Amino acid sequence: MIEKEESIISEEEAAQYDRQIRLWGLDAQKRLRGSRVLLVGLRGLGAEVAKNLILAGVKGLTLLDHEQVTEESCRAQFLIPVTAQGQNRAQASLERAQYLNPMVEVKADTDRVETKPDKFFLQFEAVCLTGCSRDLMVRVDQLCAQHNIKVFCGDVFGYHGYMFSDLGQEHNYVEEKPKVVKPKTDESNDGPEAKKPKVDPNETTMIKKTASFCSLKVALEVDWTNEKAKSSLKRTPVDYFLLHELLLWFPALLHHSSCGSHSLCVPRFSPTVLLKFRTDKGRDPHPESFEADATLLRQIRDDVLEAMGLSSELLPHDFVSYCFSEMAPVCAVVGGVLGQEVVKALSQRDAPHKNFFFFDGMKGSGVVDYFGPK
Amino acid sequence: MVTLQLVGSLRKELADSLSTCRVLVVGAGGIGCELLKNVVLTGFKNIEVIDLDIIDVSNLNRQFLFQKKHVGKSKAQVAKETVLQFCPTANITAYHDSIMNPDYNVEFFRNFMLVMNALDNRVARNHVNRMCLAADIPLIESGTAGYLGQVTVIKKGLTECYECQPKPTQKTFPGCTIRNTPSEPIHCIVWAKYLFNQLFGEEDADQEVSPDTADPESCVLWDGDIKRVSTKDWARSTGYDPVKLFNKLFKDDIQYLLTMDKLWKKRKAPLPLDWLEHQKLTCPQGVTGTGLKDQQVLGVAGYCQLFSRSVETLHFMLVDKGDGAELVWDKDDPPAMDFVTAAANLRMYIFSMNMKSRFDIKSMAGNIIPAIATTNAVIAGLIVLEALKILSGDVKQCRTIFLNKQPNPRKKLLVPCALDPPSANCYVCASKPEVTVKLNVHKTLVLALQDKILKEKFGMVAPDVQIEDGKGTILISSEEGETEANNCKFLSDFAIRNGSRLQVDDFLQDYTLLVNVIHCENLEKDVEFEVVGDAPDKAPTRSQEEGKNVANGNKDSSEPSTSSEGEQNWHFLIYNCNLAKIKQSSLTPTTTVTNGINKHTQCVQIREVRQ
Numbered sequence: 001m002i003e004k005e006e007s008i009i010s011e012e013e014a015a016q017y018d019r020q021i022r023l024w025g026l027d028a029q030k031r032l033r034g035s036r037v038l039l040v041g042l043r044g045l046g047a048e049v050a051k052n053l054i055l056a057g058v059k060g061l062t063l064l065d066h067e068q069v070t071e072e073s074c075r076a077q078f079l080i081p082v083t084a085q086g087q088n089r090a091q092a093s094l095e096r097a098q099y100l101n102p103m104v105e106v107k108a109d110t111d112r113v114e115t116k117p118d119k120f121f122l123q124f125e126a127v128c129l130t131g132c133s134r135d136l137m138v139r140v141d142q143l144c145a146q147h148n149i150k151v152f153c154g155d156v157f158g159y160h161g162y163m164f165s166d167l168g169q170e171h172n173y174v175e176e177k178p179k180v181v182k183p184k185t186d187e188s189n190d191g192p193e194a195k196k197p198k199v200d201p202n203e204t205t206m207i208k209k210t211a212s213f214c215s216l217k218v219a220l221e222v223d224w225t226n227e228k229a230k231s232s233l234k235r236t237p238v239d240y241f242l243l244h245e246l247l248l249w250f251p252a253l254l255h256h257s258s259c260g261s262h263s264l265c266v267p268r269f270s271p272t273v274l275l276k277f278r279t280d281k282g283r284d285p286h287p288e289s290f291e292a293d294a295t296l297l298r299q300i301r302d303d304v305l306e307a308m309g310l311s312s313e314l315l316p317h318d319f320v321s322y323c324f325s326e327m328a329p330v331c332a333v334v335g336g337v338l339g340q341e342v343v344k345a346l347s348q349r350d351a352p353h354k355n356f357f358f359f360d361g362m363k364g365s366g367v368v369d370y371f372g373p374k
Numbered sequence: 375m376v377t378l379q380l381v382g383s384l385r386k387e388l389a390d391s392l393s394t395c396r397v398l399v400v401g402a403g404g405i406g407c408e409l410l411k412n413v414v415l416t417g418f419k420n421i422e423v424i425d426l427d428i429i430d431v432s433n434l435n436r437q438f439l440f441q442k443k444h445v446g447k448s449k450a451q452v453a454k455e456t457v458l459q460f461c462p463t464a465n466i467t468a469y470h471d472s473i474m475n476p477d478y479n480v481e482f483f484r485n486f487m488l489v490m491n492a493l494d495n496r497v498a499r500n501h502v503n504r505m506c507l508a509a510d511i512p513l514i515e516s517g518t519a520g521y522l523g524q525v526t527v528i529k530k531g532l533t534e535c536y537e538c539q540p541k542p543t544q545k546t547f548p549g550c551t552i553r554n555t556p557s558e559p560i561h562c563i564v565w566a567k568y569l570f571n572q573l574f575g576e577e578d579a580d581q582e583v584s585p586d587t588a589d590p591e592s593c594v595l596w597d598g599d600i601k602r603v604s605t606k607d608w609a610r611s612t613g614y615d616p617v618k619l620f621n622k623l624f625k626d627d628i629q630y631l632l633t634m635d636k637l638w639k640k641r642k643a644p645l646p647l648d649w650l651e652h653q654k655l656t657c658p659q660g661v662t663g664t665g666l667k668d669q670q671v672l673g674v675a676g677y678c679q680l681f682s683r684s685v686e687t688l689h690f691m692l693v694d695k696g697d698g699a700e701l702v703w704d705k706d707d708p709p710a711m712d713f714v715t716a717a718a719n720l721r722m723y724i725f726s727m728n729m730k731s732r733f734d735i736k737s738m739a740g741n742i743i744p745a746i747a748t749t750n751a752v753i754a755g756l757i758v759l760e761a762l763k764i765l766s767g768d769v770k771q772c773r774t775i776f777l778n779k780q781p782n783p784r785k786k787l788l789v790p791c792a793l794d795p796p797s798a799n800c801y802v803c804a805s806k807p808e809v810t811v812k813l814n815v816h817k818t819l820v821l822a823l824q825d826k827i828l829k830e831k832f833g834m835v836a837p838d839v840q841i842e843d844g845k846g847t848i849l850i851s852s853e854e855g856e857t858e859a860n861n862c863k864f865l866s867d868f869a870i871r872n873g874s875r876l877q878v879d880d881f882l883q884d885y886t887l888l889v890n891v892i893h894c895e896n897l898e899k900d901v902e903f904e905v906v907g908d909a910p911d912k913a914p915t916r917s918q919e920e921g922k923n924v925a926n927g928n929k930d931s932s933e934p935s936t937s938s939e940g941e942q943n944w945h946f947l948i949y950n951c952n953l954a955k956i957k958q959s960s961l962t963p964t965t966t967v968t969n970g971i972n973k974h975t976q977c978v979q980i981r982e983v984r985q
Contacts (some may be wrong), residue, residue, distance in 0.1 A: 007664040008664055009664075009666060014666050014667075014668075015431045015432065016431055016432070016434050016435055017435050018432045018435070019432055019435055019436070019742070019743075019744055019745045019746070020435050020436075020744065020745070020746045021666070022733075022737060022742060022744035023520050023521070023744035023745070023746060024746075026665060026666060026669070030664075044415075048751065051438055051747070051751075052747050052748050052751060055435055055436060055438055055747040056435075056746070056747070056748075057435075076415065077415075077460075078411050078414075078415060078460045078461075079460070080460070081459065081460065082460065082461075082462055096459075096460075099441055100438055101434075102442070327416070328411075328412050328415035328416045328755075328758070329412050329416060329754075329755040329756070329757075329758035329759050329762075330755065330759075331755075332408065332411075332412050332751050332752065332754060332755030332758075333751075333752050333755035333756060333759075333788075335751060336747075336748040336749070336750075336751035336752035336755065337748070337752060337787070339747075339748045339751070340521075340746075340748040340749075343748070350779075351780060353781070353787070357787065359788070361759050363773075363790060364756060364759060364760075364773050364775045364788060364790040365786060365788055365789070365790050366777075366786065366787045366788030367781070367785050367786055367787065367788075368781040368785050368786075368787050369785055
């Protein structure tokens with residue numbers, strides 16, 4: 001897994017990584033330095049994650065994206081030069097990404113991720129999927145979990161964003177806690193007056209812990225038809241759905257026409273709607289075709305909610321404005337949280353967020369929530 | 375159907391105002407780089423950025439607009455150049471300057487629609503706070519340290535200003551603790567830094583290193599009339615002989631302390647070191663293994679050697695600089711850091727403390743705040759989102775937002791809280807600010823009033839002071855040289871006494887403060903003045919309850935506050951990190967901060983140590 005040969009930190013690395021080594025320690029930095037990461041999707045969110053991981057000092061980062069640079073994406077992403085229109089997004093991002101930290105091996109891959117064989121993913125310690133379809137995410141997650149590869153997903157829709165992580169059934173990590181200094185009569189180690197037990201902030205101890213994660217597939221199969229879930233559903237406001245359920249669509253939505261299925265989980269709305277849009281149109285809602293797209297979005301919303309027996313007022317009329325494109329500051333927030341989760345998982349240090357993070361840029365609230373088996 | 379025109383995710387009106395307004399970003403470091411990127415990508419077109427600092431290699435783990443080849447260059451300038459590469463249409467003005475320069479007056483600030491701080495020290499934050507109040511421009515304030523961060527909005531008349539809440543005051547260690555009875559490593563480190571200044575730098579009466587015979591605990595009534603020679607003069611007389619210095623500091627002075635036996639009745643007595651004895655011991659060749667070289671802890675013999683070598687090097691540097699030269703301590707200057715490491719460790723050894731590695735001592739002596747890219751990225755994202763609310767005219771939607779390391783019991787990692795209204799008796803933003811200060815009019819110099827009280831404590835940059843004595847006597851003028859003759863006089867020399875009132879103006883900050891003087895003869899030891907109403911060492915504890923005004927849509931907002939003594943529920947405003955390293959300017963750092971961060975908990979306590 002993580003290569004053990006290079007356990008010596010060079011002077012250059014020590015100087016450059018000084019401020020973060022002082023935070024997460026040398027061991028964590030070494031683990032990062034032995035990790036290879038795959039990043040799929042180089043839009044706004046992808047660029048943020050790339051920056052964060054490259055600066056953190058991973059061994060290698062592969063940028064995978066089959067799309068081309070459009071005029072709009074020049075404005076949305078800080079790694080792509082303005083002259084790069086028509087080029088592949090990953091390729092165009094490569095140079096600036098590499099400049100962020102020459103000590104990281106940054107590569108660009110222009111293939112469609114759907115066409116990658118299973119064994120492609122096995123060369124990485126962590127895989128991060130941004131802007132991907134549900135099916136792909138489920139497939140990659142399932143494959144990676146088998147091989148103890150950490151999986152992360154994330155997306156940004158206007159003012160909202162989310163991330164999901166699957167660190168496997170047994171993710172081991174450490175937490176550093178301050179050591180309580182017990183007084184010894186003769187051997188006072190921190191000073192002649194150490195008579196009472198002191199928490200010395202400079203002396204710490206590492207506590208080993210384990211966390212267990214479920215797959216994305218299972219996380220999405222939450223059964224909301226039981227009474228407990230239903231009552232929690234009632235208590236949660238619409239914003240919760242908009243915010244929290246960006247990924248929690250359910251299989252039936254693909255069989256949207258057959259709305260009689262009983263085994264279905266209660267669908268979530270906006271994200272459900274968005275992902276349905278993505279499935280139908282093969283792209284995301286686009287500002288240029290705003291009017292037409294907005295109409296379609298509202299139509300889908302009505303259909304979905306009607307299938308649920310819920311009022312279409314549950315999703316406010318202007319929800320459409322939240323669905324268009326990525327907002328830079330939202331990418332920064334979600335990319336920051338997501339980037340740090342990858343760092344934590346690779347360095348095996350500090351409790352990971354389990355298993356979703358939802359960000360509402362309108363309210364400035366960021367919530368960690370768990371969906372999966374109890 | 376409502377027609378909504380969008381530009382990206384923003385309504386057209388908002389998008390339009392983005393492209394026309396001017397904004398100011400103060401600071402181009404950790405938060406600043408992320409902020410500039412966000413600001414430009416969001417669509418702001420007219421941006422000005424200011425930073426006095428230059429790029430250092432330790433910045434490169436997070437200040438992503440800079441590369442190794444830029445080390446030594448101006449942060450503001452390089453930031454601008456890099457940003458232009460991915461957004462050539464942005465109109466950016468970069469200033470390699472201090473925001474406290476009088477050129478940046480109220481008129482300057484009035485040019486902007488809003489100001490965003492990306493600072494790392496309280497002095498500058500206080501100043502920008504006042505300028506924005508004076509210009510009545512919204513200010514977005516922020517700070518990060520390690521995994522934690524915070525953003526808030528300051529709008530005159532609507533919200534608290536930056537100085538409405540008392541911040542933890544400077545923690546100064548009493549002189550006798552530093553000089554006689556250190557009990558923690560930090561005391562020894564402070565002592566070592568004082569020693570550096572006494573030997574090689576600017577000598578300061580507040581930074582004595584020799585045993586303190588006036589220690590109330592020592593009960594020494596008469597010190598035998600020992601002739602007081604300045605440490606530097608004495609060192610010079612020995613030619614900075616490392617062995618002589620060593621024996622004085624680590625043997626003779628310790629032996630003297632031992633004669634003050636009352637000090638050691640309840641404390642473990644210090645053990646003097648002898649140079650010759652420790653020469654006999656070989657320096658243990660530490661097995662470096664896979665650790666950082668700096669993280670090793672050498673033995674006493676090793677630090678004896680290090681002390682000797684660094685004294686020689688520093689002496690050489692001093693001589694090289696010429697007559698009357700002084701060195702300024704800098705954590706990134708290897709011999710200076712070596713010296714403090716060695717001296718502090720030797721003192722720790724003497725006082726039975728576990729010695730520390732250079733790595734750890736550098737953190738404490740250099741007030742290093744650990745920092746990573748992701749925290750800054752999140753905070754900078756939140757800053758821009760608040761900016762958009764302001765631009766849309768939705769200031770009431772603005773919040774203070776805390777970034778935690780772990781979610782709180784309500785699952786929140788990012789916690790928005792309602793902004794508080796201004797404090798009625800804030801000595802900065804109240805309509806007629808007033809304070810009361812207790813001091814001894816016979817013992818307080820006019821210079822001390824200016825520097826320690828008005829500038830340091832009350833954050834003024836260029837105060838003008840008039841005595842309200844019916845004659846309008848001018849005590850202090852901000853014009854250089856005008857009232858210099860007053861500096862060495864006592865306040866009482868100007869008939870200032872109990873009940874006197876001083877009108878203090880800082881014209882740059884457009885700030886007037888009325889100071890009531892209370893004469894007091896028995897202040898605590900080492901305390902020169904006291905501000906009435908300031909609880910000693912008072913630290914604000916802000917609970918993270920959502921507050922009554924936050925419309926989070928949750929009907930059961932009557933849920934009780936989650937604050938408890940639990941670590942994850944409270945959080946200090948992160949408002950002071952180490953003062954920006956000033957490499958080329960005529961400013962002098964005034965305040966430094968000890969690394970009071972306990973990175974293992976959610977909460978951050980930052981205490982200042984004046985040195």
